[in-house]
Amino acid sequence: DGGITQSPKYLFRKEGQNVTLSCEQNLNHDAMYWYRQDPGQGLRLIYYSQIVNDFQKGDIAEGYSVSREKKESFPLTVTSAQKNPTAFYLCASSGFSYNSPLHFGNGTRLTVT
Amino acid sequence: AQSVTQLGSHVSVSEGALVLLRCNYSSSVPPYLFWYVQYPNQGLQLLLKYTSAATLVKGINGFEAEFKKSETSFHLTKPSAHMSDAAEYFCAVTANTNAGKSTFGDGTTLTVKP
Numbered sequence: 001d002g003g004i005t006q007s008p009k010y011l012f013r014k015e016g017q018n019v020t021l022s023c024e025q026n027l028n029h030d031a032m033y034w035y036r037q038d039p040g041q042g043l044r045l046i047y048y049s050q051i052v053n054d055f056q057k058g059d060i061a062e063g064y065s066v067s068r069e070k071k072e073s074f075p076l077t078v079t080s081a082q083k084n085p086t087a088f089y090l091c092a093s094s095g096f097s098y099n100s101p102l103h104f105g106n107g108t109r110l111t112v113t
Numbered sequence: 114a115q116s117v118t119q120l121g122s123h124v125s126v127s128e129g130a131l132v133l134l135r136c137n138y139s140s141s142v143p144p145y146l147f148w149y150v151q152y153p154n155q156g157l158q159l160l161l162k163y164t165s166a167a168t169l170v171k172g173i174n175g176f177e178a179e180f181k182k183s184e185t186s187f188h189l190t191k192p193s194a195h196m197s198d199a200a201e202y203f204c205a206v207t208a209n210t211n212a213g214k215s216t217f218g219d220g221t222t223l224t225v226k227p
Contacts, residue, residue: 030174048214058214099162101147104149107154
């Protein structure tokens with residue numbers, strides 16, 4: 001079955017360390033997204049990519065970085081510059097048309113202590 | 114610019130009762146509207162979407178939503194709640210002026226009482 005795979009499901013890191021979250025899709029979607037979810041705050045867009053080798057900042061990109069070297073993969077690095085990294089991170093993909101819904105992975109819960 | 118407001122962060126209904134989750138949107142151009150559901154520690158799943166073909170949209174699990182342009186609303190309803198409907202629900206808006214990016218509401222947690 002086609003879908004989005006995020007790994008790992010739970011991730012623990014010490015403050016000051018960079019950490020990379022994996023996101024792979026086999027839906028042949030052009031666009032991929034990273035969202036951050038905090039309780040009571042809905043989903044906030046971190047980065048998105050509409051084509052390989054190109055990506056744009058979302059609403060809360062500071063302290064994060066991404067790459068899009070392959071259509072199927074869109075890893076997110078949470079750097080030590082991110083002041084409050086503990087959160088639930090969701091990766092999504094969609095077709096290229098504006099009325100295409102988002103398909104989500106099952107998320108990675110990152111805890112930084 | 115586009116935005117979504119979900120009225121009521123928590124809604125509680127009895128099993129078998131009507132479910133009504135409210136969503137109002139703002140968009141400078143005709144919007145595409147979506148409802149998603151999220152179960153604990155999982156990603157979001159699409160319930161239904163409005164793309165201008167019909168104002169009453171039917172989705173999965175017996176849910177439906179009606180697009181009302183005059184009220185800028187897209188409320189989600191289900192005639193009879195089931196225990197398995199307990200989850201968090203998100204309304205989202207996308208418009209072609211925003212490069213296809215979706216803006217989400219803050220979510221509504223639905224509790225179903227036996």
